[in-house]
Amino acid sequence: MDKQTRTLTRFLVEEQMKHPGATGAFTELFADITLAAKIVSREVNKAGLAEILGVTGDINIHGEEVKKLDEFANEIFKHVLLKSGIVAAIASEEEDEVVISPPGRYIVVYDPLDGSSNIDVNVSIGTIFGIYRNNSGENVSIKDFLRSGRELVAAGYLIYGSSTMLVYTTGNGVHGFTLDPSIGEFILSHYDIKIPEEGKIYSINEAYESRWGNKMKGYIRNLKENGKTLRYIGSLVADFHRNLLKGGIFLYPADKKNPHGKLRLLYEAIPLAFIVEQAGGYASDGKGNILDRIPERIHEKTPLFIGSRKEVEKLENFLRNG
Ligand code: P6P
Numbered sequence: 001m002d003k004q005t006r007t008l009t010r011f012l013v014e015e016q017m018k019h020p021g022a023t024g025a026f027t028e029l030f031a032d033i034t035l036a037a038k039i040v041s042r043e044v045n046k047a048g049l050a051e052i053l054g055v056t057g058d059i060n061i062h063g064e065e066v067k068k069l070d071e072f073a074n075e076i077f078k079h080v081l082l083k084s085g086i087v088a089a090i091a092s093e094e095e096d097e098v099v100i101s102p103p104g105r106y107i108v109v110y111d112p113l114d115g116s117s118n119i120d121v122n123v124s125i126g127t128i129f130g131i132y133r134n135n136s137g138e139n140v141s142i143k144d145f146l147r148s149g150r151e152l153v154a155a156g157y158l159i160y161g162s163s164t165m166l167v168y169t170t171g172n173g174v175h176g177f178t179l180d181p182s183i184g185e186f187i188l189s190h191y192d193i194k195i196p197e198e199g200k201i202y203s204i205n206e207a208y209e210s211r212w213g214n215k216m217k218g219y220i221r222n223l224k225e226n227g228k229t230l231r232y233i234g235s236l237v238a239d240f241h242r243n244l245l246k247g248g249i250f251l252y253p254a255d256k257k258n259p260h261g262k263l264r265l266l267y268e269a270i271p272l273a274f275i276v277e278q279a280g281g282y283a284s285d286g287k288g289n290i291l292d293r294i295p296e297r298i299h300e301k302t303p304l305f306i307g308s309r310k311e312v313e314k315l316e317n318f319l320r321n322g
Contacts, residue, residue: 005187006187006188007177007185007186007187007188008030008034008166008177008185008186008187008188009027009031009185011175011177011188012026012027012030012031013027015170015172023105025086025105025106026106026131026153026154026170028084028086029081029084029086029087029106029108029131030154030168032080032081032084032086032087033077033080033081033129033156034166034186035080036073036076036077036080036081037127037158037164037166037179038164038179038184039076040072040073040076040077040112040113040127040158040160041158041160041164041179041181043069043072043073044069044113044119044125044160045160045164068116069113069116069119070094070112070113070116071094073112073113073116073127074092074093074094074095074112074113076112077090077092077110077112077127077129078090078092078095078099081108082099082101084104085103085104086104086105086106087101087104087106087107087108088100088101088102088103088104088105088106088107088134088137088140089101089102089104089107089108089134089140089141089144089145090107090108090109090110091107091108091109091110091142091145091266091267091298092109092110092111092112092267093110093111093112093114093264093267093268093299094112097142097298098141098142098145098298100140100141102134102137102138102140103137103138104134104140105133105134106131106132106133106134106153107131107132107133107134107140107144107145108129108130108131108132109129109130109132109145109266109267109270109271109298110127110128110129110130110267111127111128111129111264111267111268112127113125113126113127114126114127114128114235114236114237114268115234115235115236115237115238118233118234118235123233123234123235123238124159124160124161124162124233124235124237124238124241125159125160125235125237125238126157126158126159126160126235126236126237126238126241127157127158127160127237128156128157128236128237128267128268128271128272129155129156129157129267129271130149130152130154130155130266130267130270130271130274131152131153131154131155132144132145132147132151132152132153133151133153142298145266145295145298146294146295146296146297146298147294147295148291148292148293148294149270149271149273149274149290149291149293150291150292152171152270152271152274153170153171154168154169154170154171155168155169155270155271155272155274155275156168156169156271156275157237157240157241157271157272157275158237159237159238159241161238163178163179164178164179164181165177165178165179165189165190165241166179166186167190167193167241167244167275168275169274169275169278169279171274171278172278173192173193173278173279174192174193174194174244174275174278174279175188175190175191175192175193176188176189176190176191176193177189177190178190190245193244193245193279194279194280195243195244195245195247195276195279195280195281195307195308195309196246196247196308197247197280197308197309197310198247198308198310198311199243199246199247199248199249199307199308199311200227200228200229200247200248201228201229201230201231201242201243201246201247201248201249202220202223202228202229202230202231202248202249202250202251202311203230203231203232203233203239203243203248203249203250203251204220204230204232204250204251204252204253205232205234205252206220206230206232208255208257211255211256211257212253212255213253213255214322215318215319215322216253216318216319218318218322219314219315219318219319222318228248231248236250236252236263236268236272240272240276240306240307243306243307243308244275244276244279244281244307247307247308248307248308248311249305249306249307249308249311249312249315250304250305250306250307251304251305251315252303252304252305253286253303253305254286254303258301260300260301260302260303261285261301261302261303261304262301263301263302263303263304264299264300264301264302265290265293265295265300265301265302266295266298266299266300268304269283269285269290269293269302269304269306270290270291270293270295272304272306273289273290273291273306274291276306276307277291280309281306281307281308281309281312282306282307282308282309282312282313283304283305283306283312284305284306284312284315284316285302285303285304285305286303286305286315286316286319287316287319288316290302290304290306
């Protein structure tokens with residue numbers, strides 16, 4: 001019976017009870033995040049049916065402008081977070097600048113719907129988020145976002161797939177919850193996720209091989225010679241989630257076309273790096289730990305190599321020594 005009733009809400013309250021000084025603000029913030037996630041999940045799951053799949057500027061049967069799903073998801077998270085009175089500012093992949101709305105004890109970074117180009121073909125997509133303390137009170141500004149991922153209070157992601165899952169960490173392990181749409185609750189399904197130290201899977205877009213450096217080519221050749229298998233969905237959250245559970249490495253290197261990589265440091269790489277490290281894995285930009293990087297701009301790009309610790313460390317050695 002307990003398995004069916006261990007909801008996210010109950011889990012968060014149990015975690016909160018371990019911190020006597022806790023005010024409940026973090027638990028309330030998470031309730032807001034899960035509310036936004038449930039709304040996005042509903043729209044993603046019906047996107048193939050509703051006119052919402054349309055491009056920006058279409059008018060639906062209600063005479064309302066139809067937003068693309070990623071813009072819709074951004075608006076939902078932005079509204080719910082900034083209306084909470086708990087979040088003083090947000091940085092979003094869909095917002096050119098940070099959006100400041102104090103007061104609030106926290107600031108949140110997020111990619112509202114990563115991989116949304118896959119929604120038309122029913123491939124899993126996701127939301128990635130990270131939560132920091134607001135150390136500047138009413139004077140919160142962009143400077144409060146340009147800080148190490150080691151200051152994260154929490155990080156997580158939603159994966160909108162065959163089921164909708166929320167996976168998050170507050171620095172005490174990584175836990176996964178699966179949405180039961182019949183009761184509208186996230187139920188604990190993956191307690192204390194640990195990524196296998198090694199894995200057979202590697203995830204990279206091999207179409208770009210001609211753009212890689214020789215050391216990257218040598219590393220991928222070595223993976224093939226050692227019997228690894230390629231799995232690449234082209235949706236970061238889906239590729240990351242599979243490798244988190246099964247082991248392996250995801251790679252999005254810098255190349256001739258993307259000299260700094262394609263993926264975003266602040267609201268993609270850093271939150272996932274916190275999660276994977278809490279699960280026993282490792283995330284690198286090829287030179288060092290992603291969590292030691294200090295973003296210089298909110299939309300800064302980075303190479304990303306993330307997954308089983310031994311694999312990522314072997315990749316770093318290849319890039320150093322060839
Ligand atoms: P490519 C989706 O557009 C995305 O941002 C990530 O979700 C995904 O990992 C990556 O880009 C795929 O990029 O160049 O292989 O199509």
